[in-house]
Structures are given as structure tokens and as C-alpha cells.
Amino acid sequence: MTKIPPPAASAAASAFAVPAPQDSPQVDFDRKTSMTSHQIEAVGDRCLLVRLGDKAGIETSRTVHAVVALLQKKLTTGIVEIVPAFTTVAVHYQPLAFPRGRGPASRQLAKQIETLLARGVEPLADSGRLVEIPACYGGEFGPDLDDVARQVDLSPEEVVAIHASLPLTVYAFFFSPGNPFAGPVDPRLQVPRRKSPRTLVPAGSVAIANGITSIYQSASPGGWNLIARTPWNLFDIHASPPTRLQLADRLVFKPVDEAQFAALLEPRP
Amino acid sequence: MNRMLVRQPGMFSLLQDSGRHGSQQYGVPVNGPMDEWSARLANALLGNEEGAAVLEITLTGPSVSFEQDMMIAVCGARFDIRVGDRPLPYDRAVLLRKRTPLVFGERQDGARAYLAVRGGFATDAVLGSRSTNVRGAFGGFQGRALQRTDAVPVPARRRGEAGLALARQLVQSGLPMVSAPAVPGCALPPLPPLSPAPAPSTTPATGKTGRVRFIPGPQWARFSSAAQADFTSRPYVISNQSDRMGYRLEGPALALREALEMVSEATPFGTVQVPPDGQPIVLMADRQSAGGYPKIGYVISADLPRLAQALPGESLLFLPVTQEQAEALWLEFEDRLRQARQAAAAALA
Numbered sequence: 001m002t003k004i005p006p007p008a009a010s011a012a013a014s015a016f017a018v019p020a021p022q023d024s025p026q027v028d029f030d031r032k033t034s035m036t037s038h039q040i041e042a043v044g045d046r047c048l049l050v051r052l053g054d055k056a057g058i059e060t061s062r063t064v065h066a067v068v069a070l071l072q073k074k075l076t077t078g079i080v081e082i083v084p085a086f087t088t089v090a091v092h093y094q095p096l097a098f099p100r101g102r103g104p105a106s107r108q109l110a111k112q113i114e115t116l117l118a119r120g121v122e123p124l125a126d127s128g129r130l131v132e133i134p135a136c137y138g139g140e141f142g143p144d145l146d147d148v149a150r151q152v153d154l155s156p157e158e159v160v161a162i163h164a165s166l167p168l169t170v171y172a173f174f175f176s177p178g179n180p181f182a183g184p185v186d187p188r189l190q191v192p193r194r195k196s197p198r199t200l201v202p203a204g205s206v207a208i209a210n211g212i213t214s215i216y217q218s219a220s221p222g223g224w225n226l227i228a229r230t231p232w233n234l235f236d237i238h239a240s241p242p243t244r245l246q247l248a249d250r251l252v253f254k255p256v257d258e259a260q261f262a263a264l265l266e267p268r269p
Numbered sequence: 270m271n272r273m274l275v276r277q278p279g280m281f282s283l284l285q286d287s288g289r290h291g292s293q294q295y296g297v298p299v300n301g302p303m304d305e306w307s308a309r310l311a312n313a314l315l316g317n318e319e320g321a322a323v324l325e326i327t328l329t330g331p332s333v334s335f336e337q338d339m340m341i342a343v344c345g346a347r348f349d350i351r352v353g354d355r356p357l358p359y360d361r362a363v364l365l366r367k368r369t370p371l372v373f374g375e376r377q378d379g380a381r382a383y384l385a386v387r388g389g390f391a392t393d394a395v396l397g398s399r400s401t402n403v404r405g406a407f408g409g410f411q412g413r414a415l416q417r418t419d420a421v422p423v424p425a426r427r428r429g430e431a432g433l434a435l436a437r438q439l440v441q442s443g444l445p446m447v448s449a450p451a452v453p454g455c456a457l458p459p460l461p462p463l464s465p466a467p468a469p470s471t472t473p474a475t476g477k478t479g480r481v482r483f484i485p486g487p488q489w490a491r492f493s494s495a496a497q498a499d500f501t502s503r504p505y506v507i508s509n510q511s512d513r514m515g516y517r518l519e520g521p522a523l524a525l526r527e528a529l530e531m532v533s534e535a536t537p538f539g540t541v542q543v544p545p546d547g548q549p550i551v552l553m554a555d556r557q558s559a560g561g562y563p564k565i566g567y568v569i570s571a572d573l574p575r576l577a578q579a580l581p582g583e584s585l586l587f588l589p590v591t592q593e594q595a596e597a598l599w600l601e602f603e604d605r606l607r608q609a610r611q612a613a614a615a616a617l618a
Contacts, residue, residue, distance in 0.1 A: 041487060044567035045595040047537040049487075056532055068294075083293040083535060085559045090535030092290070095596060096603050104596040173296035174533065174559040177405050217296075218404070235295075237395050237407050243295045269407075 038067075040113055042106040046080075048091045050113060056086035056183060056212060061171045064089055065247055066124045067117070074116050078109070084247065085172050086181070124248070130167060131245060133215075133230055135206050135253045136261040137163075141229035144194070148208065148225050151191050160255055162186045163227065167250035168213050176218040178235025178243045182251050183212040197223030203268055204229045206253065213251075218268075228253065231264040271337040271426070273386070275419040279331035279373060284390050284409035284421075285554075287320030289398035293558040299538070300400035300408065303513060303554050303577035304381050305570075306457055306602070307345030311385035313610035314342040314362050314452060316431055316617065321389025322399035324415075326382040330373020331415060337367045337425060338439060340387035340432055344455065346379030346578060352446045360455035362617055363448040364435045379578040387432075388424030403513075404555070431617045449616045454609050457574060458601060478504055479579050481572045482590045482598070483541060486564035488529065492543075496523040500565060504584035505549065511581055513555040518585065522547025523565060533561035539568035539576075541587075551576065569595040571602040 039051040050067060053060035068084045071091060075082070078097025083090040091109065098105035137160045138145040149156040168182035175181075185208055193209045198221060201207070205216040207224035216222060217234045230253075234244045245251070256264065285308065288301030302308035302325055312321050324331075330348050342362050343350060350357035351372045357363060365371060373382070392399055392410050401409025410421050438447045460480055489497070505520035523543050536542065540552040542562035551568055552560070553576075568576060569590060579585065590598075 042484075042592050043487070043535060043564075044484065044537045044539055045570050045592070045599050047535060049535055054532065081290045081293055083558060085534045086532050088532075088534045090293075090537075092293075092535075092537065095599055100600070104593050106592060106596060172533075172559070173294065174557055175296060176557075177292075177295060177297045177402075179296050237405075241295060242292070242297070242396060247294075 038117060040110045042110075043090070045106070046093060046095060048093070048106060048109055048113065050089040050091065050117075051087065052089065053087040056171060056181075058169050058184065060087050061169060061248070062124065063121070064171075066121045068247075069124060070116060070121055071113065075109075075112065078105070085174070129246065129249045130252060131249050132252050132254045133232060134256045134260065134264050135164070135228040135230045136256050136258055137228040139258075141258075141261070142206070142227040144207075144225040145227045148189065148191055148227055152189055154188065159189060159227065162189055163208070163213070164253040164255050167252050170245050170247055170249045170251065171212070172247070173243060173245075175214070176216070176220060178245075179214065179217040180234065180243075180245050180251075181212050181214050182249075185211050185213055187211070191225055193223040194225060197221055198226075201226060202229065204231065206230055213253075228255075229261070231256075231261050231266060233266040233268045236269060271335060271339070271423050272420040273333050273335050273339075273390075273423050275331060275333055275415050275417060275421065276370065277332040278415040278417055278419070279326050280329040281327040282331050282415040283325045283327075283401040283403070284322045284392060284399055285325045285401060286322040286389070286399045288554075289396055289400050289402070289408065292396045296558060297396060297405075298402065298555055298557060300398070300402050300513075301554050302381075302383065304345055304383065304574040305577075306574035306606070307381070307383045307578075308385075309606055310360070310455060310609055311342045311344040311383045312389070313606060314344070314360065314455075314613045315340055315385055315387045316610075316614055317385060317387065317389050321385065322392065322409075323386075324384040324390065326373065326384060327380060328376060330376070330382060332370055332372045334368050334370050335365060335386075335423065338364060338436070339367070339423065339426075340364050340430075340435070341371070342385045343382055344385075345382040347377040348382055349374035349377065355446070357446070358448050358451070361449050361451050362432065362435070362613065363446050364432065364439050365446045366439060366444070369445045380580050381577060386423045387426075387430070391422040391424050402555075431614070435617070449613075452609055452612045452616055454605055454612065458571070458598075458605060478584045478586060479575060480586045480588055481576050482569045482588045482595070483539075483566035484569060484592055484595050485589055486541065486566040488525075488563035489565055491525050491527075491529055491563060492565055493524045493526050496521075496525075496547075496565075499523065500549070500587055501589055502586075504586055506584045507579055507581045509581045513553055515553055515556060516551040516576065516579075518549045518551065520548070520584075523549060525563060529563055531561045531563060533559045536560040536564075537567065539570065539573050540564055541566045541568060553577070567595075569598055571595070571598040 095105040201222035206228035406412035499521040505518035
């Protein structure tokens with residue numbers, strides 16, 4: 001028996017003009033969130049990690065991005081770079097820039113960060129960007145679509161409809177330059193990584209695993225479930241920023257057929 | 270306009286500066302030199318800015334010459350480097366006559382040598398850095414390792430530069446090169462003596478045994494006590510599957526007490542992560558900006574240059590230190606570099 005997805009999802013999928021998503025929380029710009037649930041730890045001797053949650057999700061991601069913005073603005077001395085991940089913010093620093101005789105640099109910097117977080121974190125305004133990203137599902141471009149459908153007991157068409165229905169928030173970039181990770185993927189499409197990774201995943205592959213969607217910007221080995229491919233190039237060293245997508249962007253995948261894919265295909269540098 | 274002309278490229282010769290910082294938020298790896306000590310020392314010997322681009326030379330070296338007289342310095346792995354029939358001295362500024370071949374011969378010790386030129390290699394920066402990102406094919410010289418017949422831009426000699434005495438000497442002597450006096454303190458700080466003697470290796474090691482110190486990582490306590498004991502007492506052998514991205518190690522498998530759900534997070538240079546097969550990987554210069562395997566520890570920054578000079582087949586002993594010790598050792602590393610920089614400036618004056 002095939003489960004029928006609830007009407008909301010299929011309705012949204014049939015009309016690609018996506019309405020304002022219901023999951024976008026109201027942001028109160030006058031309110032500062034007091035950061036009570038965080039933990040700062042040294043990771044090696046030149047980096048601190050601010051831990052803001054233990055599960056990837058929109059709320060945690062929002063906090064991560066707000067803390068990145070705060071620290072980028074307020075921390076000045078000895079900072080090499082500040083890098084967001086799903087639940088953590090990495091602060092890479094230059095130990096030499098901290099005065100000697102006041103304890104280890106890691107402790108001095110951790111104190112500064114504690115002080116900043118205790119004053120409260122300004123919630124970020126939504127990036128305001130809703131990005132429709134073309135994707136050709138199934139077949140050669142999404143070789144795991146049928147397998148994913150079997151695993152979650154839906155038809156391939158339903159998987160596509162669900163995946164392309166709701167916007168996914170860009171949490172972080174890593175793995176390769178410009179490679180986005182976005183979520184949350186609808187819980188009905190919850191699948192683990194493949195048991196045996198592929199030695200070569202083609203560039204542009206749209207993949208899902210553990211509630212997150214990623215797009216392989218570069219051809220590389222990979223263990224995620226490939227359900228589609230986008231004709232878009234997502235990274236260009238000559239652009240500023242070099243990523244086509246931005247943190248907190250909301251992605252909506254727009255199914256296209258092979259002819260449209262070919263027409264939209266962009267060169268990858 | 271001055272250029273370095275490449276007659277032989279060597280196996281894997283890459284331009285690297287102090288790394289592409291500021292773009293990890295876009296998923297761009299840092300890159301940069303594997304051996305920060307030798308790369309920074311080579312720049313210090315010439316009075317270059319910190320982070321000027323140098324040539325990282327791996328296992329087999331190049332044969333190059335310069336279109337104009339060029340002040341250079343070589344540090345790191347020992348090769349039999351020749352200028353004509355004379356050996357090029359290491360760890361000091363050398364003024365090389367124009368169009369004179371600098372020939373890297375047999376490698377004697379270590380994995381990576383660093384060739385610095387006065388003013389630094391002058392290719393265009395990409396995302397603020399001249400480091401080569403080989404996978405992405407950008408940065409450095411055309412985003413790749415050097416090839417035969419490449420002509421790599423280097424700065425022309427400027428009036429008023431330090432080293433005037435050396436320049437006069439080159440003119441008067443007619444020699445193919447003249448060198449500044451040796452600079453003291455160009456070796457890494459020595460490691461403390463080892464006690465007690467290590468347990469025998471379970472994997473056959475072909476090379477020597479090195480020591481690296483590490484800070485226990487966030488998942489240290491989640492590893493079994495057997496894993497903790499093995500990691501700190503048994504040698505781990507550097508596998509052939511090691512490169513600028515990571516050193517894969519072979520030794521007793523490191524097991525977790527129970528399976529862990531990990532969320533990917535920052536992986537700085539020196540992170541020791543343990544994939545499900547229990548064989549640790551030390552993440553090196555070309556690592557990804559984040560990773561999702563449990564981290565048993567972090568190799569301390571002061572010992573990364575030692576690791577970067579170790580070859581596949583050599584084995585490693587991991588010695589735990591505290592966060593405070595690691596940070597103090599790094600400051601000592603920085604102090605030694607500063608002293609070398611000052612001594613080099615005096616030698617050139």
C-alpha cells in the first residue's frame with residue numbers, strides 16, 4: 001500500500017510559485033535572545049568552538065548565524081576567521097595576538113565570547129531570499145530516487161513532490177567550495193546515508209540523508225542518496241561572495257525535464 | 270618583470286602562502302603549507318612579510334632558474350641542492366645569479382622543502398590568497414602543481430633592499446651564488462626525552478618512529494579505555510594513502526564505547542578523527558572545513574611541522590599534553606621564529 005502524502009504537500013508541489021512558507025517564524029527585532037544554552041570549548045590550540053545545539057535544524061541554524069554575525073562584528077583582535085556549521089560556530093584565532101601573563105589565549109578569548117553572548121544576541125532578519133533552484137529528478141540524474149521511494153514507502157513521484165514542496169534553509173557550506181547543506185527535509189523522506197558510498201558522484205547531484213539536502217558542487221566520492229541533479233553552478237571564485245547561495249537562503253527545488261536541464265546547464269569552472 | 274623558469278617541476282611543487290583564510294564559511298579549504306615552521310622560516314630569512322607565497326616541494330625537487338639575480342632561501346626537507354658544482358646552503362639567504370640553474374638532487378631527509386624568494390611569489394591572489402587549491406584548480410600558479418616550461422612571476426629587485434653587501438659580493442666575485450651567514454635557531458625546538466619505552470608495533474613499520482603531542486579531543490571520553498591506552502602507547506604507521514588532505518594511520522583499531530551520532534563541525538589543522546573502521550586520520554593543510562567523525566584529539570600546532578615532514582611507512586607515538594602546555598609550546602614556536610627573523614635581518618644588514 002502506498003501512503004498518500006497529505007494534500008498540502010502535493011498542492012504546493014503542483015504550483016511551483018511557492019507561497020510564504022508557514023515554517024518561517026515571527027522574528028521580534030526588538031527582542032534580544034539571552035544565550036543561556038551554549039558551551040565554549042577549545043578545539044586544538046588555535047580554535048574555539050561555540051556549541052549552540054546538538055541537532056541540525058532551522059532554529060539552531062538561526063542562532064548559529066546570529067552568533068556568527070555578532071562575533072564577526074564585535075571580536076576584532078587576533079581573529080583569523082569565524083565559520084558556522086550546523087550547531088556550532090568555530091572561531092579561529094591567532095594566539096600571539098593575546099597578551100601574555102593573562103592566562104592561555106583560549107581562555108582569554110572564551111571570556112570575551114562569554115561576555116558578548118551574555119549581553120544577548122540580536123536575532124537576524126531573514127535573508128529574504130527565496131531561491132528557486134532547477135533540478136531534474138530521477139533517471140540518470142537521480143539514480144537513488146526509486147530506492148529512496150521504496151525505503152520510505154512512497155512512489156517516486158510522491159518523493160519528488162514532497163522534496164520540491166517546502167523551502168529548505170541553507171545551514172552551512174562545506175565538503176567542497178560552495179557545497180550547500182540545507183534542511184529540514186520533510187520527515188517523510190527520512191533516509192540514512194547509503195551503505196556503500198559511490199566512488200564518484202557527478203557535480204550538481206542533489207542528495208538527501210538524515211533530514212538534510214546537499215548539492216555536490218564538485219564531482220567527488222559520496223555516500224548520500226542521489227535523487228536529482230541541478231544544472232546550476234554554485235561556486236565561482238570571481239564572484240563576491242563566491243557562492244551563488246547564501247547562508248539562511250530558502251531553497252525551493254523546481255523539477256525540470258531533461259530538455260530544460262540541458263537548456264539551463266551552466267559550465268563549471 | 271622577473272620570472273622563475275621551470276626546467277624540471279619536481280613531483281608536486283605547489284605555491285602556498287599562509288592559507289586562504291576568511292572563505293571557510295563558503296566551504297573553501299584553507300590550504301597553506303604543510304610545514305608552517307619551514308615555510309615561515311624561509312620567509313623570515315629573507316625579511317619577507319609573514320605569509321608571502323613560497324614553493325612547497327614534495328619528495329622530488331625541481332630544477333629552476335631566475336631571469337634576474339634573485340635572493341632565495343630554502344628550509345625544511347634536506348635535498349642535495351646544487352648550484353653548478355656547489356651545494357646550496359640551507360637556512361640562510363642566498364643571492365643566486367640570474368639564469369643560474371638551481372637543481373634539487375637526491376632527497377636526504379624529510380618530505381617537504383620550502384623555497385622562498387625575496388618578496389614572495391607574485392601570482393594573482395584568489396579569494397585573498399596565493400595558496401594552491403589543487404582540487405578546485407585555483408590559486409597558486411594556475412591552480413596546479415608546477416610543470417616543465419612554466420614561468421612563475423617573482424618580484425624584480427628593488428633599489429634600497431637589504432642585502433646590498435651580498436649584491437656587491439656577487440658582482441665582485443663572479444660566483445654563481447653568494448650567501449649570507451648562517452642564522453642560528455633554524456631547527457625546531459627539540460622534543461623532551463621519551464620514557465618509558467614504547468610498546469612494540471602491531472603493524473610492520475619500515476621507517477623511523479616520530480613523536481607527536483596531542484590534546485585529547487571532545488570525544489576522548491567516548492572511546493573505550495583500550496582505545497585510549499592503544500592510542501597513547503602503541504605506534505601508528507603513516508599509510509601510503511596520506512596526502513596534503515590527511516595522514517591516514519594504521520595501528521590498533523580505536524573503538525568507541527558505543528555508537529555516536531555526530532553532527533559535522535569544525536576540523537582545524539591537526540584534528541585526529543576516527544572513522545568507523547577505527548583507523549585514525551590526522552587532518553592536514555588541505556582538509557575540509559568541517560567533518561563528522563569522532564575526534565580523539567588534536568595534534569598540537571607546534572608539532573604539525575614534524576608530522577608534515579614524516580613519510581609513509583614511518584610510525585608515530587602520540588603523547589598527551591594539556592591545553593595549557595600546547596598553547597605554551599605554540600608561543601615558544603612563535604618566539605623562536607621571531608628570533609630567527611631578527612637574526613636573519615642582522616645577518617643581511
